[in-house]
Amino acid sequence: xxxxxxxxxxxxxxxxxxxxxxxxxxxxxxxxxxxxxxxxxxxxxxxxxxxxxxxxxxxxxxxxxxxxxxxxxxxxxxxxxxxxxxxxxxxxxxxxxxxxxxxxxxxxxxxxxxxxxxxxxxxxxxxxxxxxxxxxxxxxxxxxxxxxxxxxxxxxxxxxxxxxxxxxxxxxxxxxxxxxxxxxxxxxxxxxxxxxxxxxxxxxxxxxxxxxxxxxxxxxxxxxxxxxxxxxxxxxxxxxxxxxxxxxxxxxxxxxxxxxxxxxxxxxxxxxxxxxxxxxxxxxxxxxxxxxxxxxxxxxxxxxxxxxxxxxxxxxxxxxxxxxxxxxxxxxxxxxxxxxxxxxxxxxxxxxxxxxxxxxxxxxxxxxxxxxxxxxxxxxxxxxxxxxxxxxxxxxxxxxxxxxxxxxxxxxxxxxxxxxxxxxxxxxxxxxxxxxxxxxxxxxxxxxxxxxxxxxxxxxxxxxxxxxxxxxxxxxxxxxxxxxxx
RNA sequence: GGUCCUGUGGCCGAGCGGCUAGGCAGUGGUCUGCAAAACCAUCUACAGCGGUUCGAAUCCGCUCGGGACCUCCA
Numbered sequence: 001x002x003x004x005x006x007x008x009x010x011x012x013x014x015x016x017x018x019x020x021x022x023x024x025x026x027x028x029x030x031x032x033x034x035x036x037x038x039x040x041x042x043x044x045x046x047x048x049x050x051x052x053x054x055x056x057x058x059x060x061x062x063x064x065x066x067x068x069x070x071x072x073x074x075x076x077x078x079x080x081x082x083x084x085x086x087x088x089x090x091x092x093x094x095x096x097x098x099x100x101x102x103x104x105x106x107x108x109x110x111x112x113x114x115x116x117x118x119x120x121x122x123x124x125x126x127x128x129x130x131x132x133x134x135x136x137x138x139x140x141x142x143x144x145x146x147x148x149x150x151x152x153x154x155x156x157x158x159x160x161x162x163x164x165x166x167x168x169x170x171x172x173x174x175x176x177x178x179x180x181x182x183x184x185x186x187x188x189x190x191x192x193x194x195x196x197x198x199x200x201x202x203x204x205x206x207x208x209x210x211x212x213x214x215x216x217x218x219x220x221x222x223x224x225x226x227x228x229x230x231x232x233x234x235x236x237x238x239x240x241x242x243x244x245x246x247x248x249x250x251x252x253x254x255x256x257x258x259x260x261x262x263x264x265x266x267x268x269x270x271x272x273x274x275x276x277x278x279x280x281x282x283x284x285x286x287x288x289x290x291x292x293x294x295x296x297x298x299x300x301x302x303x304x305x306x307x308x309x310x311x312x313x314x315x316x317x318x319x320x321x322x323x324x325x326x327x328x329x330x331x332x333x334x335x336x337x338x339x340x341x342x343x344x345x346x347x348x349x350x351x352x353x354x355x356x357x358x359x360x361x362x363x364x365x366x367x368x369x370x371x372x373x374x375x376x377x378x379x380x381x382x383x384x385x386x387x388x389x390x391x392x393x394x395x396x397x398x399x400x401x402x403x404x405x406x407x408x409x410x411x412x413x414x415x416x417x418x419x420x421x422x423x424x425x426x427x428x429x430x431x432x433x434x435x436x437x438x439x440x441x442x443x444x445x446x447x448x449x450x451x452x453x454x455x456x457x458x459x460x461x462x463x464x465x466x467x468x469x470x471x472x473x474x475x476x477x478x479x480x481x482x483x484x485x486x
Numbered sequence: 487g488g489u490c491c492u493g494u495g496g497c498c499g500a501g502c503g504g505c506u507a508g509g510c511a512g513u514g515g516u517c518u519g520c521a522a523a524a525c526c527a528u529c530u531a532c533a534g535c536g537g538u539u540c541g542a543a544u545c546c547g548c549u550c551g552g553g554a555c556c557u558c559c560a
Binding site: 047050173247252275288322328330338344391397401459475476 | 488489499508518520521525
């Protein structure tokens with residue numbers, strides 16, 4: 001399996017396409033990151049975990065990937081009704097903090113969550129406030145191209161003029177005429193000439209928490225312009241992959257396309273990828289519905305929705321059992337099921353290390369490991385990948401039980417590929433432990449004593465040892481060729 | 487109201503014209519001092535109604551249900 005076989009579903013065309021990087025072997029990828037006005041919830045994390053998976057697999061295929069994920073730390077005042085919706089400023093006022101204090105606070109948490117869920121750091125995590133100048137420059141270009149207008153210190157994108165040269169709605173499939181009918185009565189008194197116009201720069205209010213200077217007066221950048229400015233700066237006018245949550249498709253990504261075309265004359269990305277929503281009882285997890293929970297609540301077991309704590313690995317694995325383009329329902333039951341499956345996989349990987357090779361293999365190991373690549377190269381199909389990995393699990397267990405065999409070559413192949421896909425692609429964290437030599441020698445002694453008891457059919461003693469160890473979290477399993485612990 | 491997605495067995499979740507994934511749970515075995523695990527076998531499916539086709543969960547139409555976006559949102 002190689003780079004040429006990779007297929008990716010492109011939201012722009014609505015179909016899977018063979019992926020062709022703009023430059024051979026190199027990929028520029030931009031993913032819309034979080035707005036840090038509160039702690040990211042599990043739904044937010046799903047998107048980032050999915051793009052982490054995609055990033056990881058692209059690396060495995062040997063691409064040189066530049067992965068840019070922004071941090072939105074500027075409040076945006078872009079509501080079409082003209083209302084103030086500066087979420088960061090609002091949170092700051094409520095906490096009697098400054099805007100960047102709020103952002104910093106939640107950024108620390110976000111970075112910790114990245115670690116917790118074993119996400120690789122992007123190549124760059126640029127911030128909106130660090131790129132005000134770049135945003136102003138893009139806006140100036142759009143104005144110079146006659147596709148934006150200034151009203152009372154604010155700048156708006158002129159969707160009607162834009163539509164004469166470009167197709168507004170190309171990504172989301174929306175048509176301006178249809179949009180018009182629905183919203184015509186919403187907000188009549190508005191600075192905007194046309195309801196679909198959106199703010200590139202918004203004049204500040206006296207009580208704004210953050211204000212920047214611009215050629216048009218003091219104000220705030222519009223919501224969409226930061227992504228255009230930063231993606232252009234770090235990846236160029238057109239790059240390979242632009243990703244984000246499904247809910248950003250319209251208007252955010254649509255407007256990004258308009259801004260890039262309007263300023264630079266070209267669409268920012270050749271491939272658009274959208275990760276689908278995490279759901280609770282069939283409904284999108286969201287702040288406003290209140291059906292969300294925080295990543296730490298589930299790991300610590302403090303959420304009422306879950307009867308016990310679940311490890312980040314289990315949560316991540318459970319996400320990998322759903323496709324990134326499908327909605328995923330998370331529940332106590334689904335995590336319990338994933339936890340058992342996860343343990344099964346991990347046990348098999350441990351068993352694989354101890355497996356001894358036979359003369360030949362009773363199954364086609366090469367075809368099996370190739371199926372891992374086939375699954376992932378088909379639009380990152382992790383449910384198929386995990387299904388195929390469980391085929392490997394089954395075979396490992398059969399070998400262990402003496403009902404199947406594996407050759408030395410195949411054993412090495414399976415070891416390297418299964419480990420690669422488990423840890424490097426799915427991004428499950430290797431569990432530490434087992435490296436403590438002192439514990440290992442103590443356990444050898446304890447298990448020897450227990451074995452003596454078992455030989456003497458002294459079940460009271462042997463069970464006492466097993467139960468006692470269980471209290472310390474050490475599980476003892478009596479197998480055919482001796483006792484395992486872990 | 488508009489645009490789009492979706493409805494798979496007890497649960498989660500793939501497949502998207504033929505060969506009926508996978509995980510969890512259930513049932514019956516094997517193994518086992520017991521336990522746990524594992525292995526083998528097995529049972530529950532493609533919302534409904536029509537149509538296209540030699541053949542449909544998979545394509546088309548209608549009906550019913552669920553959801554997303556259209557306003558900040560991962």
